Amino acid sequence: MNHLGDLLSAHLDGELASHERSRVAEHLQTCDRCRRELEELASARAAVRSLPLLELPVALSTAIGARPDPIPLRRRPVAWVGAAAAAAFAVFVSAAALTAPEPREISPPQLNAVYGAVSSNEGAFTVVKVAGATAAAGGAR
Amino acid sequence: MNEPLPETWEDVARKHGRKIYNFAYRLCGNPDDAADLVQEVLLRVRRGLADYTPGSFDGWLWRITRNAFLDDVRRRKRRPTSPLPDHTDRMSEWSSPGPDEVLAGLRLGEDIQKALLDIPIEFREAVVMCDVVGMSYEEIAAAVAAPIGTVRSRIHRGRKLLRERLT
Structure with a gap:
């Protein structure tokens, strides 16, 4: 049996192509392993999404001439509810949540020596060419 | 997807500064590096706005943001990251939790x-x-x-x- 692998994350994010949705739904009905993996992925996803949205520090806001953005980055009703949700991290999300992808509400277009683990696949991190931002690669600070 | 070009650099800072800051903070784990990255990104945006060709402004902005982060990572020496407790500004708006x-x-x-x-x-x-x-x-x-x-x-x-x- 071919298991679902990364289709599970796409399922959680509502990012499956139409032809993949029925396959995923059918498979989940009969595969305990994929259901368990889906629960684990959902808990990790919920944990990251529970992180509070940070305001710009006042000094930075002043330095860049920006007032704090009044528009939420993403749909989060109440920051502490998210934190409470994270507190229940060990409690997995309901079966309904697992089988029905959460629709994206508002989706505003919105190495490890230094910051954490360095991937062995450094080739994946070539700097992207950005039209109109020729200074990007220069990195003068 | 063509998006209207923000009129000024300040518009970009106002509209996108917080998004970039949250992205940077979660990637680097500390407020100082995140703030530095926001300023670097906005500097690059200011330099690049004149040559910006209509298209997806957000896509352009996120490519700049990502490149700035990766450049920064390559440039820095190893130094311990010490995440501070998340700001409680938003939490203070809600009095329910003890x-x-x-x-x-x-x-x-x-x-x-x-x-x-x-x-x-x-x-x-x-x-x-x-x-x-x-x-x-x-x-x-x-x-x-x-x-x-x-x-x-x-x-x-x-x-x-x-x-x-x-x-």
Whole structure:
């Protein structure tokens, strides 16, 4: 049996192509392993999404001439509810949540020596060419 | 997807500064580096605005943001990251949770942040773009110049690694 692998994350994010949705739904009905993996992925996803949205520090806001953005980055009703949700991290999300992808509400277009683990696949991190931002690669600070 | 070009650099800062800051903070794990990155990104935007060709402004902005982050990572010497407790500004707007709940939430936030810092950067980046910034797979793919299938795989692997570290 071919298991679902990364289709599970796409399922959680509502990012499956139409032809993949029925396959995923059918498979989940009969595969305990994929259901368990889906629960684990959902808990990790919920944990990251529970992180509070940070305001710009006042000094930075002043330095860049920006007032704090009044528009939420993403749909989060109440920051502490998210934190409470994270507190229940060990409690997995309901079966309904697992089988029905959460629709994206508002989706505003919105190495490890230094910051954490360095991937062995450094080739994946070539700097992207950005039209109109020729200074990007220069990195003068 | 053509989007109107912001009129001024300040418009960009006002509209996108907080998004960039949250992205940067979750990737680097400390407010000082995140603030530096925001300023660097906005500097690059200011330099690039004159040559910007109409298209997806957000896509252009996120490519600049990502490049600035990767350049910064390459440039810096190793130095310990020490995530501070998340700001409580937003929490203070809501009086319901008691002090214990707030503290528990902060501790959990720190654990999650540490777990993020512990996973390879390409996975961390994809997860943060998806679950913190709220970008679609297509938007992430455009920002990191990778196929959507690669983005999907990175998000998936990132979540699996996070799960291992959080249990």
